[in-house]
Amino acid sequence: MQVGLVVYGPLDDRSGGYRYDLELVRGLRAAGDDVTVISLPERPYRHRLRDNVTAHARLRSLDVDVLLQDELCHPSLVAVNPRLDDDTPVVSIVHHLNSLENHNAWRRSFRRAVETRYLRSVDGFVYNSETTKETVAAVTDPEPSVVAHPAGDRFSDHGTPVDDEEIRARVAGEGPFRVVAVGNIEPRKNIDGLLRGLSRVRGNWQLTVVGAVVDAAYAESLRQLAAELGVTSRVTFTGRRSDAELAASLRESHLFALPSHYEGFGIAAVEAMGFGLPALVSSAGGASELVTHRENGFVVDPDDPSAITDAVSPLCRDRQLLVPLSLAARDRFVGHTTWDETTEAVREFLLGLV
Template identity: 75%
Template structure:
C-alpha cells in the first residue's frame, strides 16, 4: 500500500499528536507499506492559510493509494482536498479540534468555519478517542471512521511499568513531587495548576516539562510563580530527552495537566506506567483513560479549589497515594500498545483503499 502522510514540520518524537503520527508511520513501514511524508511549513495560523496553493501542487503530484492528513494541518488543506483526484481516498487523523481551544469570539467563529470546511472535504476519519469522534459528529458525519487509542509504551525499554516495590519505596520519599508534561501554551492550563498548588499547605515541588511554544505564556508562568511566592518550588526544564524524562517520571509522585481541552492525553498514560496517578481535565477524552479517585483524578480545569483539594491530601497521606499509584500502573498495563494502534489504523486504511 502506498500512503501519503501530511504533517506540519518534521515527523519527530514530540509529545501528543506528533508521537501518534510517528508511531503510525513506523508501523506502516514495518508492514511493508511505502509511506511518503509531506511536511508543510509550521507558521502562524493566518500564514498557514496561504499554503493551500503550494500544498495543492505537492499533493497533486503524489502517486499514492490513500492520503492521510493530520487534522492539525486543516488551515493549509481546507481548499485543497476538493480539488484532488477523486480516486484517492483522503483520511483525516483527528487528535482534537483546534476550534475547541480557547479563542476570542470572532477568532473562534473564523477558525470554526475553516475547520468545518476542511472536515467536510475528507472521505474518512481516524480518531484518537470516542470523545474526539463525538466532537467531530457535531460538525459533520464522522463515518466511515475508526477509533484507535494512543499508547504509552514507548518507555518500556526504560523499565516501565514500575513494580509494586518501586512504587511503595518512592511514596514516602521527600515532598510530594508533581510533574506536568506538555507544550507550554494556554490550553494546557499550567497557570491554573500553579494557582492550585500555591494554596496547598503541605510540602510539594513542581517540575514543568515541555517546549515553550508560546514564549509569552512561559514568561507569564514564571512571573505568576514569583507573584504567588512559590518560584523556589517550581522548575522549568524545557523539552527533555527520553532518558531524562524517564528519570523525572521515576522520581515523581503525581502527574498533573488540567488542560482546558485534551483529545486524549498520551503524556498522562506514559506517566501512569511509572505509577503516577493522573490529575487531568474533565474537558476532553481523559475520562476514557482515568477513573476518578481510583487511578487518577478528573477535575474542572476552571476550578482551582478542586485541583487543590485533590493534591493537598496526597501531601499528608502517602498510604492513599500508594493505592492510587498502584491502580495507575495497573491501568497502564491494561492499555493497548503502539503496535496495536498501528495495526488498527492500517486495517482501516486497507478498507478505505479497497
C-alpha cells in the same frame, strides 16, 4: 500499500499528536508499507491559509493509495482536498479540534467555519478517542472511521511498567511531594491553573514542568505568576528532555498533573501511568476515557484551581493514600493498548478504504 502523510514541520518525537503520527508511520513501515511524509511550513494560523496553493501543487502529483492528513494542518488543506484525485481516499487524523481551544468569540467562529469545511472534504477519519469522534459528529458525518487510542509504551526500555515494590518504596521515601507536568508550554495546557491550585496546598511540594516553549509570552507569564504566588523556588521548567531524562523525572515523581483546557486524549498521562503515577487531568476532552476519578487519578474542572487543591492536599498530608491510586494507575497502563495494536487498527481501517 503506498501512504502519504501531511504534517506541519518535521515529524519528530514531540509529544501529543506528533508522537501519535510518528508511531503510526513507524508501524506502517514495519508492516511493509511505503510512507511518504509531506511537511508543510509551521506558521501562524492566518499565514497557513495562504499555503493552500503550494500544498495543492505538492499533493496533486503524489502517487499514493491513501492520503493521511494530520487535522492540525486543516487551514493549509481546506481548499486543496476538493481539487485532489477522487480515486485516492483522504483520511484525517483528528487529535482535537482547534476551534475548541480558548479563542475569543470572533476567532473561534472563524476557525470553526474553516475547520468544518475541511472536515467535510475528507473521506474518512482516525480518532484518538471517542470524545474526539463526538466533537467531529457535531459538525459533520463522522464516518467512516476508526477510534485508535494513543498508547504509552515507548518507555518500555526504561523500566515500565514499574512493579509494586518500586511504587511502595517511592511513596515511603523522604523529600517533597513531587508533581510532574509534561506538555508544550502554551495556554491550552493550563499550567497557570495548575500553579494556582498547587499554591494553595499546604505542605512540602515541588512541581517540574517538562516541555518545549511554543508560546514565549505565556512561558514568561508563568514565571511571573509563580513569583506573585510565592512559589518560584518550588517550580522548575526544564524545557524538552530526552526520553531517558523524561523517564527519570517520571520515575522520581508522585503525581502527574496536566489539567488542560482541552485534551483529545492525553498521551503523556498514559506514559506517566506506566511509572505508577496517578494522573490529574481535565474533564474537558477525552482524558476521562483513561482516568477514573479517585481510582487511578483525578478528573477536574480546568477552570477551577480549587479542585486541584482539593485533590492534591490530602496526598501531600498522607502519602500512603497514594499507594492504591498508584497501583491502579499502573494496572490501567498494563491493560491499555500498545502502539503496535494502535497502528494495526489504523492499518486495517486504511486497507479497508483502499
